[in-house]
Amino acid sequence: MDESESRDGQVADESFAAEVRQWLAENLTGEFGKxxxxxxxxxxxxxxxxxxxWDRHLAAAGWTCxxxxxxxxxxxxxxxxxxAFHEEYAKANAPARVSHVGEELLGPTLIAFGTEEQKRRFLPGIRNVTELWAQGYSEPGAGSDLAGVATTARLADGKWVINGQKIWTSLAHVAQWAFVLCRTEPGSTRHQGLSFLLVPLDQPGVTVRPIQQLTGTSEFNExxxxxxxxxxxxxxxxxxxxxxVAMGLLTFERGVSTLGQQIGFARELRGIVDLARANGAHRDPAIRERIARAYVGLRVIRAHAMRTLDAVDAGTSGGEASVAKLLWANWHRDLGALAMDVRGAAGLVAPVADSAGIPGDVRDPEHLELDEWQRLFLFTRADTIYGGSDEIQRNIISERVLGLPREARP
Known part of the structure; x- marks a missing residue:
């Protein structure tokens, strides 16, 4: 690409960003503004x-997929x-999308690996946000190490018959479908003999049980x-x-939408800085140093994300996605701890009340009225675990990128 083509592309991107910005300003108002x-x-x-x-409103205007x-x-x-879209969306503080799993994960996977019939059947529902999806990967005995999947599926009378359990399944309680990694070849082990199935959740053979988290919410499920x-x-x-297919999907998962995620991270960091100035915590040299490190770390995350996207676009990606997960997960977990230290002793107290506003049982997390920093701290404890734990990401980098010997397994 010569200099003029690069310049033209940059102008087109900036024009597109302005279009996104204007549309959001005009539409994120009234009931949606809330x-x-x-x-x-x-x-x-x-x-x-x-x-x-809101997601369906975006779809009707052509802003999905x-x-x-x-x-x-x-x-x-x-x-x-x-x-540009993801960054402008995050800058506008627009609400979190409910269709992320379908639009950003399954859709690109079907386009890359699916049959024409599968694309005709499922892509319109994802694009129009009329069908929501959940991801059936992790299991009690196979969390980040998906090669240990034990859920089975066998063919009988033109159907796959599925038995097993998935866990940490985000938003399964509101989804109509799940893509489920199953072992379909009896006696197979590790990466062999697995199949990627599309499974309706609204049927007698499926039970979804919410998992209550430290924050009192239940977006994960068994x-x-x-x-x-x-x-x-x-x-x-x-x-x-x-x-x-499963590994191809994980490449999409750690793709372009992470740049919007980083805008949200930057907003959280600015909020912590404002809090430190308001309560005097900024006078502590250790707090100032941690804020500076957080700022530098966020710039590193962005630079690596751009490098990862270039590699994916060029078809030369290796371990960049695993490095990205290690970077942002540890950074965000540390930001939660920083928020609580800036908050001070007041952050240790969370009022409790039942639905009538009467003080409730402090042992019942459903009634905790957490502020944004307490919620950030509690939820980010899981950042280095879900989506592939730190240990697994390091193994991927060492074994598949650096060519080091495999970790000893029992």
Whole structure:
């Protein structure tokens, strides 16, 4: 690309960003304006139906699935414009999307690996936000190490019959479908013999149980499959090649939308700085140093994210996604701890009340009225675990990128 092409591309991206900014300013008003800052990790319970209506409003205006090819209902925008949308969306403090799993994870995966029939069946519902999806990867005995998946599926009478348990399944209680990694070849181990199935959740063989978190909310779930079924043709890729499809999806998961996530991180950091100035915590040299380190760390995360996206776009990605997860997860966890230290002793107290406003039982986390910094601290304890624990990410980097010997396994 010559200099003039680069300049033209930058101008186009800036023009697109201005279009996004104007649309959000005109539409994130009235009832939708009340949703600013709602939702997101630890707060997915907030105004769910209203945020679903907002997502459908975005879809009607053509602001969902921007990076999808036009033939699949997207707008086929380039990387620069896709990044611009996520950044402008985050800067506007727009509500967290309820359709992220379908739009950013399953949709691109179906486009890359699915059959034409699967694309025709599922992509319109994702684009229009009429069908929501959950991710069925982790299990009690196979969390970040997905090669240990034990949930089974066998073909019988034109159906896959599924038995097993998934855990930490985000938003399964509001989703209509889940993509489920299952072991479909008896006797297979590790990465072999896995298949990537599309499974309806509204059926007698599926039980969804919420998991209450430290924050008192329940966006994660256990999902039990007891002879649950799905059609034989709802396997993405070939049977037994589920590991390839699952890893392809994880590349999309750590893609362009993380840049919008970083805008949210920056907003949290600014809030902590404002709090430190207001309560005098900024006078503590140790606090000032940690704030400075947080600022530098956030710039490092962004620089690495851009490098990761360039590698994905060029088809040369290696361990960048694992490095990205290590960077942002540890940074965000440390930010939660910094928030509580800036908050001081007052951060140790959380009022409790029942639905009538009468003081409730402090042992019941559902009644805790946490402020934003307490919620940040409690929820970020999980950042280095969900989506692939630190230990697993380090193993991926050491074994698959650096070529070091595999970790000894029992």
């Amino acid at each position: 949703l600013k800052g709602t939702g997101g990790p630890g707060s997915e319970h907030e105004f769910f139906e209203e945020r679903l209506a 921007l990076g999808w090819p036009a033939e699949h209902g997207g707008r086929g925008v380039g990387m620069g414009q896709h990044v 999902v039990f499959f007891d002879d649950a079924v799905t059609d034989a043709d709802l396997v993405v890729g070939e049977p037994g090649e589920g590991w390839k």
